[in-house]
Amino acid sequence: MKNMLLCILCVGLQYVQGQTDGMGSMALPEENIPIDPNVKVGQLDNGLTYYIRNNGKPEDKVELRLVVNAGSIMETERQLGLAHFMEHMNFNGTKNFEKNDLVDYLQSIGVKFGADLNAYTSFDETVYILPIPSDDPEKLEKGFQIIEDWAHNTTLSEEAIDGERGVVLEELRIRLGAEERMQKVTLPKMMYGSRYAERLPIGTKENLENFSYDDVRDYYNTWYRPDLMAVIAVGDLDVATMEGKIKSHFSGIEKAKNPVERKSYELPNHEETLIAIAADSEAAFSRVQVMYKDRFETPVVKTVGDYRESLVKNLFSTLINNRLDELGNSAKPPFVFGYSYYGGTYARTKNAYQSIAQTSPEGQMDGLKAVLEENERVKRYGFQAGEFDRAKKSLLARLEKRYNDRDKQESNRMVNPYIYHYLENQPIPGIEWEYSMTKNLLPTIQLEEIGNLINTFLHDDNRVIVITGPEKEGVQQISEEAVRALLESIKTAEIAPYKDEAVRAELMETLPPAGSITATETNKKLGVTTFTLSNGAKVTFKKTDFKNDEVLFEAFSPGGTSLYSDEELKATAFANSGLSQAGIGGLSLTDMGKFMSGKIVRVTPRIGSFSENFSGSAAPKDLETLFQMVHLYFTSLNKDPEAFASHMTKQKSFLGNLMANPQFYFQDQLGEIQNEGNPRYTGFPTVEKMDASDYDLAYQKYQERFADAGDFHFYFVGNVDETELKSFAATYLASLPGKNSAENFVPTKFRRKDTFQKHIIKKGTDPKSNVRISWEEEIPYDGKTEMAIKALGEVLTIKLVEKLREDEGGVYGVGARGNLSKISFSNLTFSISFPCGPENVDKLVAAALGEVEKIKKDGVSPADMAKVKETYLVKRKEDLKTNKFWISNMVKADQEKRNLMGMMQLEAKLDNLKPKDIQKVAQQYLDENYFLGILMPETE
Template sequence: MKRIKYHLFHFVVCLLIFIGLIFVPFASETWAKTSSPCLSTLWPHEKSDLPPDPDLIFGKLSNGFRYVLMKNSEPRDRVSLRLNVQAGSLHETDDQQGLAHYLEHMMFNGSEHFPNGELVNYFQSIGMDFGADANAHTGFSETVYDVMLPKGDKQDVEKGLLVIHDYAAGALLSESEIDRERGIILAEKRDRNSVGYRTYVASMKFLFPGIRLNNRMPIGTEDIIRKADQAILKDYYDTWYRPENMILVMVGDVDTEMAESLIKSMFADIVPRATVRSCPEMGTIKNKGTRTFYHFEEEAGDTKTSVQVTWTTDPRPDSLAYEKAILTSYIADTILNNRLEAMTEKPDNPFTSASVYSGVFLGSLGYAKLAAKSAPENWKNVLGLLEQTLRQAIAFGFTASELERVKKDFLADLDKSVLKKDTRKSDELSSLIIDNLNDDKVFQSPEQEKELYGPFIKRLTPEQVHEAFVKVWDRDHRLVLVTGNARISGKDKTPEDTIQAVFDASAETQVKKPVAKQAIQFPYLPEPENPGPVRQQTELSDLGIEQIDFENGVRLNLKKTDFEKNEVIAVINFGFGKKTEPVPGLAMLADAVLSRSGLGNLTENELDRALAGKNTHVQFNIKENSFSLRGKAVSAEVPLLFQLLYAHLKDPGYRKEAHLLVMREFEQMYKKLSHTIEGAMELSGQRFLAGGDSRFGIPPYKDIRNLTLDQIRAWIDPVRNTPLEISVVGDFDPQLVKTLAARYFGSLPLQKKIREKKESLKFPTGKNLVLDVETSINRGMVLVAWPTEDFSDIHRVRRFSALGHVFSNRLREDIREDLGATYSQYAYNDSSRTYTGYGVFRSILFIDPQMSEKIIQEVKKIAADLTKKGITEDELRRAVDPVLTSIKDMMRTNRYWLDTVLNLSTRYPEQLDWCRSVRKDYASITAEDVSNLAKIYLNNKKATAIVIKPVTAERPSGGGTEGK
């Protein structure tokens, strides 16, 4: 099932990245033992009994080059182009490790039709943002190039296809550019290094012994990167960038007949440039019995404990039977995940989070994993609980009520996908198509999935789900891992022996059959009897906005849209949020605790059970200048959305169990933050830039650990009776929303008005801060900042935005590309909506810590040059035109209208006018405007610098997920 599989794919990828099983985007690969190409040149549906989405157009040229086209209307006018090269780091020889990724970088450094330096400039000149609209990534078995065209007319599509053609067959690979890019790749390798990466590499070798990918991390080896030259890069390029190894995917607001004609004329000339090379074999996993693994990382914030199985399997074509088997297994995992989630609410539970998942990646590597995160002293209890939870599921299976809950959720997801089909985003669709192609799976429409899998899900029995779960775990081995900051030592036993003993002792413990849980009802609060009267109603017809003011002071803002079919989002704002924090750290703690506390009568897990089969959620948040309840629903569940919002406002949960869990999570978080440069910025840097104000950044742990639940309640409960502002945007019936708002919120007692206290902050003009981080990761950060202004003048704020884009381009050109001193760099202005007169223009670079002073001088040199000479017209256009493109897209999103226009418009009514002028104002920005702003504000005498560097740098740099 592709849509559910898509959610599973991204859930698994994110989870695997987080816990260290896999570190790069993966795509399944069907491995041929002796011949190329590695994946079949047949389309997945040509080998399957599953029909593909009828909206897809498949084509294949005589040279073997393939393409997939799909007409899609969102975002308007835009077209997503992706070149999918079905080759990655696994295709490298021993002396090419890292060159698939190196080659990906080189595609932006000179090609047949775009000499060095021209490609990025071209992208920006037509309104594309490099990084957002033009990017690439390299994985184990794929290299994908992304281009998001701002228009779908023939001229733009033809030029976009010319770029793709150059990726496929026109790379110049000049020696001078190879040398220039080398420093950037080494900087990226340094950036990717982390405690998690070290753990990942060690764990992979244990989990997949003898498997090729263990020696094919896409970032490669430093020695090979330093020695790479034109000959060896060209060898990989010519060998694997073959027409039959490449698929062009085009999705968007485009004439597909015109596009197909252009593809046929432009790509038919690509020919193989080298002899066919055999695909490498993956290898075979040979695990047996119980094997244990221990990896200590002092700098880790927590300990991860897991029980796993891994195996090799033969690749198989996609089929209805196979998809049903995958779906059944996923449903089993989801049931067990629900059990684990419920366990975290128990005060004596030893872990802070846990999960189970299983599947096959790279076509032939199967895995199943039950894992949990905890404090280091709890690893023994965690391991025992995981072992017994797994054994209980294998022995007794799942209850009918557990299965029914998951069925409802899956069926609701199928329904939602059908209703939202027409407003799916083109870039998301093209990515999903490539995921399926590289996994050798058939891409299907939401209607097809609902028709095929809806009845199947309804018929599933607990016995069938149990059988699927047992089948996954029915292996002749168990792999038991303990990694992170747990110190395991003993005089007579190795750490691995100690782990084995704990696991064996747990296996002797008897497990009991799970007890079925009673159904839970929601809503439980009585409905208000009488709706509240309306005092005033205003219509802003040019914006499609309605404003309804109730007699009790509640404001309702409405904007009905067709941007996202079947989506409704809403937010209730009250009070002044973090700005009014009475003691340091209370806002961060309260936000986390209330988000995990459910409602007064229902725990978080109980509420999830009550809402099984629903697509409505509400979350409490504390923002800089307000408290908020944010909700999302499908159109048919708008009444439920209002019931949930009302329940969260009237009967919030303040649970001791949630407080205990959050405090344990915070302890782990602080340990991790104390050993990373990003953590140092949050713990100290942000507060420094705000003149030492405790409301900025993350407060010291000593300020957090003694805060109580009573302090949270005493701060937040009184402001729930202050004036409410409710904003609703999306695909809804306006009259229904008005009726519901009058019933639930217009009927509340007269709201108590409170005034906002005006405050200002002091920027540390001319001061510098050096932060030392206790870490063995040789990675540093430099931030150079200048004081600016608050948000009160939107005309000025927009020009600051343009200056940020110009500055970012200068950082990329001068420090990344010319010096090769950084991989990640950016600049932006942040003008405060809350604090009078406060704004900060920041430039941030991740660097070799030994280059800190040099980089600071280079950044200040850019600022000095901007203040003295200003910017050129070309720089202005390359900065502003991509913003104009993004504005066009942005204004067709519900989140823009909710968060930028309606949200808090009662306090800031001027923002309703801002949306009227945003396009015209950005288009009117001149080079003189931006140059004058730079001259006034980028004064190096007022600049401050923050340098964050490691205390030690004993270990070599590593690598990770790659992207240009």
């Protein structure tokens, strides 16, 4: 006993001594987690809370959020679905913005409905999302006026309510299907005995059709009040100005005189294990889930000790998921993928430990057994020191990346922590505190306490087993008795300890003889440098300061599968994705996972239709590892039939019932019809196609495609050190074989029919349809035509939303898109697509085509033209400060022989784009020779 007390004292002393705040002062377990000093948190006299933070990325933009601490859980029986309906109504008329004026105004300043302007409703909250320019006082003022109107100035006219019923019913229709039907079986067990089982935010068809005007008004008046609201403003504006706006717009909202209590609804405990088994003939995927709900309410993470406990749980998740990944990569994987975590449930008041796996339709019991056994293995034997060290490295590396990029974080990525600080009292100490405290706390965390967590996670009470998947011939349905028998058998099953096999310390044990750089050229206007290597390969890079801890990577060489014969293409098309599953340089995928612990680096090779490619990224400190991986993918891709077979098994499990889903079936059938007579069309993957894949041939063709590095062009964008980059390129890229093959891709010979076609495809039992209207034509490439056809897509989307959604109430979402491609031939495509009710298909197709005809006849209004141009300009301003935009445009310019300087000339091109240009492409190319594909239910 004396020795045990001494041991506990030493561990406790180590814990206290290891905790400092990064400035040398002591941080004790009971000390409260601070609030990030960079965010200002305040409260108005009426109870409204606000969060404000100045952040300069992106420039001249503020992210606004209105958070309402009420969702569907607050609805009465007469109000089912009305929390979500109320969210819709805030876009349909307020004191200062009549119906349609709000969306119309925001579009005019470059804010897109859906992509930028949005909202969501969940069980416990409703959140409104509004990005707004901060460099224009008038636009800024209107932005705050909009969120004020959402808070208390919605008009809720009878006409607007009736008009929106159809839109929300269409949203409900989209959700119909196998998943929705199975959820009706599983949710009552997962949320057993609670209000959450009866309050899905979408509501019910019956109530949405029949609720009274006063029902939705009562919800609004009861729950939209300042003591249940927070306003969040993060962006490129000083804190004082944002605070002034919040106070001027929200201080005048009166407190509720007799506020209804905002209850917190519990998730009751239950002694027995509940089992929910649901099967559906249209279910595309099979899944198993084990849920161990806490016996206690969700604890608040408030102190340093609480934070340390959250780190322990984070490490546990990393450790168990590393094991599940290894199991998924094994010779006979029991699931497509599996993962475990400790975290929230649908109920705000209850956390749970959950293990989830996606399986084949026939393999649900195998998948369930696998996750149960892995949990039991940890319970019996705990974790090992090697895997514990790797988990700590991975956790710290992820946190270090966030810390290094702390001054380069986009505003829209900062707001969520503030939302959940308000709603759930989650801590917001800031990344500086998190990083410093984590570094101090990690050494104090013992391996045993992580392993011991499983004893608090696993219990027979408050346990729910959920099994969902297809109901189909040849698949025996699982019984509750079989599941209960499995649960009992795991307790006494023979389960061996986990074996942690060490991997070598170096990715490449011998470095290749370096090549050299033979020529360099620089585009000073764009800040882009290209150098040629001694083997003929080219490397282009652009150093940016957009992110401190990011380098993006792309590479390509012309050719791809276009150089394969028809037979070779079909034999390898679905095998190529499995080639990299064997690993590189003698290291398996599992070995690679271990080796990469603590590194932020990713490299993926791919053989496309017209080029072989690489994509990836790395933290600057791990850039050499990226280069080594690229070198090994060229020279030392492992050949492992067992790893390939494992990958194919998972793919076939994933695809097992895919075509039972009406949407997947619809897309597959459209592809088959439009590619009739195309000898190189491979279509959707199927089990049969996977079985016919030729691994040996795919590996051979890979070796051929990557045999010559000399015709590759490599691109790097980000925080690049030029000296390091040149050294790595000379060592790992210039040393690759260069054969000067100067290959090019073979253009596609097949052309789709340019005639009117109408095809009705019947699949599914739900009353839901899908419509796709498309045009396609081979024309000479012209940059102005490309811009005009893309702009036509933007304009027509605006008009279709107005007509089909707002006027007709017949769709939830609708979009149009145009493009003019240069690879492999100059091909113009344009499409319109939307889901709707079967009874409305003909009417809405006619309405959509009617909007096309209006543009062809009357042209584009100046207002709509201005909206599109402003949207392009706002997006381009932000894009120019992202690494992703630069690297994608650099690659595209090279592949398609474009002038890279063109990306800097958007404003001039838009000035030159006139309404008549858009009208002209509509007249020329949106003719009567369109393809009309319609999905209808089988019962129609």
